[in-house]
Amino acid sequence: MELLQLKYFRTVARLEHMTRAAEQLHIAQPALSRTISRLEVDLGVPLFDRANRQIRLNVFGKAFLAKVESALSSLEEGKKEVMDMAGLERGMISIATSALNRLSPAVAAFRERFPDVRFRIKQIAPAETYSISELLEQGIADLGFGPVSFHKPGIREFPVLQTEVYLALPHGHRLEHQCSIALEQVADDPFIEYKIGHPFRQVNDEISRKAGIQRTIICDVEEPAALDSLVQAGLGVAFVSRCKGDEVTQYALLPIECPDNKRSFFVSWNETRYLSEAAREFQRFLVEYYEDKQE
Known part of the structure; x- marks a missing residue:
């Protein structure tokens, strides 16, 4: 069983669509199908129910997905911790936002101070703003930014603008x-x-x-x-x-x-997951940046 197989499986399981998963992963669909089939052979059970060219995660797949999510999340957090040990300047910040026009100037200003910090930004359609909390829960995003307060257990938020x-x-x-x-x-x-x-x-x-x-x-x-x-x-x-x-x-x-x-804009994060030093610094920066802007 390989790490790449687990990442591919997670994407297919979330989308329950082989073609869309292949497009998202930027690989050919036949290659993705073969990878999933080899994983099922390794496990000795099917992970999907297949009918009329459609796939649905079955009971084995759902149980396995929970463990895969946990394992990949732990590996990602370990990667962040190691990067933190190398110093703030080499950090990575993952953000999900439905207000990119408001966030972009702050990102530019932060990079002037820390030019080697890298950003991975996922733009969310405004009507789907509430999905930001799901990305935080899954560990896909370190921070969320948008005009919505989620009021969900484990999700912390602070109004910055x-x-x-x-x-x-x-x-x-x-x-x-x-x-x-x-x-x-x-x-x-x-x-x-x-x-x-x-x-x-x-x-x-x-x-x-x-x-x-x-x-x-x-x-x-x-x-x-x-x-x-x-x-x-x-x-x-x-x-x-x-x-x-x-x-x-x-x-x-x-x-x-x-x-x-x-209208208030909030920065949000999952308090149950590891937050890198770069992400924590960007949190603090957002508060200062928008305070100065409003003054």
């Missing part, structure tokens, strides 16, 4: 020169909004509910860049979050006359 929600209006809008805006003033305007399930959509829905308005949503988007471009094109107004000092020229930004219009 708070942004204020403004109303974005296209240039030429009848209200763009006001100092602030009451949402009742735009109750009949078309809104650009994030898709249902997006964490920002939940915040925006709550702001609208408290203001007593029901938005007319003409377009649902997934990314801030899409929302920005549609507002700039004059299709509607939208809620956007900004930090102090952020420069915006493509549309007008008005403060909302609402006392509860904040």
